[in-house]
Amino acid sequence: MNVxxxxxxxxxxxxxxxxxEVAWHxxxxxxxxxxxxxxxxxxxxxxxxxKGVLARPIRKVPALNGRRVTTxxxxxxxxxxxxxxxxxxxxSADVVSVATATSSVTKGESLVDTIRTLEALGxxxxxxxxxxxxxxxxxxxxxxxxxxxxxxxxxxxxxxALLDLYTMRQHLAGGDLRGRKVAIVxxxxxxxxxxxxIWSLTAAGADLWLCGPATLLRGMDRWAxxxxxxxxxxxxxxxxxxxxxxxxxxxxxxxxLRIQRERMQGGLLPSLREYAxxxxxxxERVSLAKPEAIVxxxxxxxxxxxxxxxxxxxxxxxxxxxxxxxxxxxxALLYLLAGAHEAAGGHEAAxxxxxxxxxxxxPEAIR
Amino acid sequence: MSLQSKTASRTTALGPSVGxxxxxxxxxxxxxxxxxxxxxxxxxxxVTDGVLESVVWLEGEEASGVTxxxxxxxxxxxxxxxxxxxxxxxxxxxxxxxxxxxxxxGYTTVAMMPNTSPAxxxxxxxxxxxxxxxxxxxxxxxxxxxxxxxxxxxxxxxxMGELADAGVIGYSDDGAPVRTAKLLRSALLYxxxxxxxxxxxxxxxxxxxxAEANEGYVASILGLAGWPTAGEVNAVSxxxxxxxxxxxxxxRARLHxxxxxxxxxxxxxxxxxAAGLPVTCDVTPHHLALADEWIAGARRWSWEALGPDxxxxxxxxxxALTAWPYDTSLRVNPPLRTPVDAAACLAALLDGTASAVVTxxxxxxxxxxxxxxxxxxxxxxxxxxxxxxxxxxxxxxxxPLARAIAALTTAPAAIVAGWPxxxxxxxxxKRGLTEGAPxxxxxxxxxxxxxxxxxxxxxxxxxxxxxxxELSGRVLxxxxxxxxxxxxxxxxxx
Ligand SMILES: [Zn+2]
Numbered sequence: 024m025n026v027x028x029x030x031x032x033x034x035x036x037x038x039x040x041x042x043x044e045v046a047w048h049x050x051x052x053x054x055x056x057x058x059x060x061x062x063x064x065x066x067x068x069x070x071x072x073x074k075g076v077l078a079r080p081i082r083k084v085p086a087l088n089g090r091r092v093t094t095x096x097x098x099x100x101x102x103x104x105x106x107x108x109x110x111x112x113x114x115s116a117d118v119v120s121v122a123t124a125t126s127s128v129t130k131g132e133s134l135v136d137t138i139r140t141l142e143a144l145g146x147x148x149x150x151x152x153x154x155x156x157x158x159x160x161x162x163x164x165x166x167x168x169x170x171x172x173x174x175x176x177x178x179x180x181x182x183x184a185l186l187d188l189y190t191m192r193q194h195l196a197g198g199d200l201r202g203r204k205v206a207i208v209x210x211x212x213x214x215x216x217x218x219x220x221i222w223s224l225t226a227a228g229a230d231l232w233l234c235g236p237a238t239l240l241r242g243m244d245r246w247a248x249x250x251x252x253x254x255x256x257x258x259x260x261x262x263x264x265x266x267x268x269x270x271x272x273x274x275x276x277x278x279x280l281r282i283q284r285e286r287m288q289g290g291l292l293p294s295l296r297e298y299a300x301x302x303x304x305x306x307e308r309v310s311l312a313k314p315e316a317i318v319x320x321x322x323x324x325x326x327x328x329x330x331x332x333x334x335x336x337x338x339x340x341x342x343x344x345x346x347x348x349x350x351x352x353x354x355a356l357l358y359l360l361a362g363a364h365e366a367a368g369g370h371e372a373a374x375x376x377x378x379x380x381x382x383x384x385x386p387e388a389i390r
Numbered sequence: 391m392s393l394q395s396k397t398a399s400r401t402t403a404l405g406p407s408v409g410x411x412x413x414x415x416x417x418x419x420x421x422x423x424x425x426x427x428x429x430x431x432x433x434x435x436x437v438t439d440g441v442l443e444s445v446v447w448l449e450g451e452e453a454s455g456v457t458x459x460x461x462x463x464x465x466x467x468x469x470x471x472x473x474x475x476x477x478x479x480x481x482x483x484x485x486x487x488x489x490x491x492x493x494x495x496g497y498t499t500v501a502m503m504p505n506t507s508p509a510x511x512x513x514x515x516x517x518x519x520x521x522x523x524x525x526x527x528x529x530x531x532x533x534x535x536x537x538x539x540x541x542x543x544x545x546x547x548x549x550m551g552e553l554a555d556a557g558v559i560g561y562s563d564d565g566a567p568v569r570t571a572k573l574l575r576s577a578l579l580y581x582x583x584x585x586x587x588x589x590x591x592x593x594x595x596x597x598x599x600x601a602e603a604n605e606g607y608v609a610s611i612l613g614l615a616g617w618p619t620a621g622e623v624n625a626v627s628x629x630x631x632x633x634x635x636x637x638x639x640x641x642r643a644r645l646h647x648x649x650x651x652x653x654x655x656x657x658x659x660x661x662x663x664a665a666g667l668p669v670t671c672d673v674t675p676h677h678l679a680l681a682d683e684w685i686a687g688a689r690r691w692s693w694e695a696l697g698p699d700x701x702x703x704x705x706x707x708x709x710a711l712t713a714w715p716y717d718t719s720l721r722v723n724p725p726l727r728t729p730v731d732a733a734a735c736l737a738a739l740l741d742g743t744a745s746a747v748v749t750x751x752x753x754x755x756x757x758x759x760x761x762x763x764x765x766x767x768x769x770x771x772x773x774x775x776x777x778x779x780x781x782x783x784x785x786x787x788x789x790p791l792a793r794a795i796a797a798l799t800t801a802p803a804a805i806v807a808g809w810p811x812x813x814x815x816x817x818x819x820k821r822g823l824t825e826g827a828p829x830x831x832x833x834x835x836x837x838x839x840x841x842x843x844x845x846x847x848x849x850x851x852x853x854x855x856x857x858x859x860e861l862s863g864r865v866l867x868x869x870x871x872x873x874x875x876x877x878x879x880x881x882x883x884x
Contacts, residue, residue, distance in 0.1 A: 133757070133760070133761055134761060134762060135760050135761070153762065155762035155763065155764040155765060156602070156612060156613040156614050156716075156763065156764060157612065157613075157614075157715060157716030157762065157763040157764070158762040158763075160714060160715055160716045161716065161760075161761070161762055161763075164714060175613075176613050176614075176764070177613035177614075177615075178612060178613030178614075179613065215613060218611070218613055241605075241616070242605065242606070242607075242609065242610035242616060243610060245606065245607045245610055246607060246610045246611055249607055249704050249706075249707070
């Protein structure tokens with residue numbers, strides 16, 4: 024392998040003594056729930072390599088030369104789409120961008136038909152954003168290539184969770200989240216970012232706190248208490264609270280989530296003013312966190328609502344780093360997914376090697 | 391005609407085709423279940439010229455080797471709640487395919503819901519359904535409810551009196567609740583005057599707006615919008631309050647709550663019945679046997695998902711997720727609930743709160759189901775798998791076989807017998823193994839497992855969560871009103 028043109032041998036070189044050899048074998052990345060901790064570490068190491076690429080004068084490697092990446096966005100999100108497309112182009116992939124609008128009321132061409140069409144047009148890796156939870160699972164059932172979830176409904180946003188994790192590890196001593204307190208404040212109920220972060224941060228051993236008004240936390244307590252005592256292998260408990268001071272106090276990481284105006288029309292919040300006063304991350308609140316704590320936001324921000332402008336631009340804020348790391352993490356995932364395809368010798372073999380939850384999909388379960 | 395099966399005894403008959411009178415059928419050494427007399431045991435039956443000529447109970451030596459684990463003979467099943475989609479949605483189901491599916495499931499009488507297009511809100515639509523039933527050649531009896539409101543729009547009453555004259559067995563806006571308490575009160579009074587019930591789909595539409603799955607642990611993790619328990623409980627309390635009110639003016643007012651799914655709403659009905667309100671309810675096979683964890687990919691029976699302390703087990707902690715998540719065949723309204731709610735449905739069935747099991751057979755096309763979970767139509771194509779699901783409950787020793795059969799036969803008939811205008815009609819007749827009556831029965835092999843496939847389902851609706859799975863209790867023969875409704879293709883002479 025030519026080091027000048029390829030990222031360093033990812034998952035093929037022997038790691039340090041503490042990292043075990045692990046190969047990527049997921050055909051799709053739909054959420055982080057089925058990704059094991061060694062696999063997450065592989066993603067982190069691959070992201071390091073991609074950061075190396077991005078630091079070069081020419082930020083481009085031919086790793087995915089001739090491979091076709093299609094972004095299919097059913098929900099407008101310029102920043103996420105551009106991040107994926109930049110990542111794909113940095114790997115020299117051919118990028119096709121499809122933006123479409125849909126809602127449960129106006130049914131246009133079905134998702135299934137759209138994906139069959141894109142496959143016939145040569146799509147190999149499909150990056151998908153959709154407003155309905157679970158939509159990428161339907162796509163993965165019918166698509167012959169790889170599906171990379173760019174966010175589905177309230178359910179999952181795995182690349183965001185992984186870039187968040189990467190960014191946290193960069194800033195925490197030793198890159199280790201075990202025992203570190205992470206507070207996520209905002210609209211947890213409707214947040215795919217929060218849900219994916221629950222999987223990855225509990226797997227990382229973080230002391231995770233989810234915080235928001237009771238109307239936007241509904242149901243999360245059941246999830247938190249179900250995991251009390253770490254009932255799920257590799258996953259510990261997390262905390263759910265409406266007490267923002269308790270959540271932020273002594274935190275190593277404080278993350279604000281976007282609050283949408285629709286939440287007031289839905290009767291879930293009295294006003295944005297009241298939200299900002301009670302839950303917004305202002306300087307006073309953030310001062311409760313550890314002195315070296317970092318402040319994060321998945322964007323786009325409503326400055327003055329969930330985060331005060333001076334906090335967003337303070338030295339603690341790593342929000343622009345999140346954006347830069349997002350490109351590197353997405354490059355890593357595109358690279359790993361494309362490699363899984365090659366290493367396993369095509370779709371059929373890749374299909375057999377997938378994780379238990381994917382492998383469990385017997386033909387009869389395909390509807 | 392003769393039946394072959396792994397455990398079956400010798401059987402002989404002539405070989406009619408569907409719709410023809412069964413001239414001669416004999417079955418020796420089977421397990422007979424007669425929910426009218428309450429008797430079950432080894433026996434033999436003979437059908438001659440469409441009449442159940444003899445029912446012989448065997449004892450001693452003759453009965454040896456005959457158990458309730460093999461071939462079972464029961465009265466034909468009666469489904470109080472099915473959707474046959476005609477007129478208007480014939481690509482999802484027709485009266486003919488619905489009747490064929492029913493017969494394959496062991497059903498000989500089915501009551502159709504009126505959410506067709508146009509809605510069954512005037513007698514002309516009922517006539518179309520009846521002529522489709524006649525043209526199908528199937529002997530399965532197709533009954534129908536009329537809509538409560540014109541065009542099911544929840545604004546004004548349908549042609550209730552004319553529909554009664556034409557022969558509907560009650561009124562329902564199923565698919566949705568009767569929109570307002572005020573309209574429900576009028577409907578209960580007017581239907582009561584006609585001696586007919588209002589059949590309610592209990593749902594508070596404001597609490598369930600845009601809901602995708604039962605509000606709870608599974609929906610929280612999957613990021614699905616929650617359909618809260620309160621959405622059903624609130625509607626049931628409204629309906630019971632309005633019924634109590636209507637009864638003061640019209641003592642013949644009757645309310646039937648269909649497909650109840652939560653512990654709390656069944657408790658409300660239990661108390662209302664104890665207080666003497668003329669209310670009945672039913673539960674479905676899927677709410678008895680499945681739970682919301684199936685949407686996450688679990689594939690175990692609801693009772694296998696209960697912990698020793700009676701609480702729901704965690705499918706993630708159990709590593710019980712073995713199938714792909716978000717399978718739209720599991721999107722149903724009311725939604726699949728927790729294993730605890732499923733246990734409450736069973737408890738209600740056992741204590742008589744909900745005496746009947748109905749299928750809520752809701753066939754849909756691939757176009758309506760092969761979509762994103764939250765955009766998929768609600769419903770399970772279930773009339774062909776209901777028996778198999780109940781047999782799974784029987785096999786788990788949680789439901790006696792005779793109670794399962796009663797829930798499919800005498801219990802729905804008894805509910806209909808409580809509706810004044812229908813008390814003396816055929817629909818309310820006791821469904822037993824009665825000598826001298828037209829043969830109306832099902833023969834199934836409890837031990838014979840069959841694989842549910844798209845091809846094996848006679849329904850046009852392939853939206854079954856059991857596709858690819860095995861169920862026990864293969865139906866071998868269904869005779870409706872003395873005529874052949876279904877015969878297992880594996881049977882027949884060599
Ligand atoms: Zn209904």
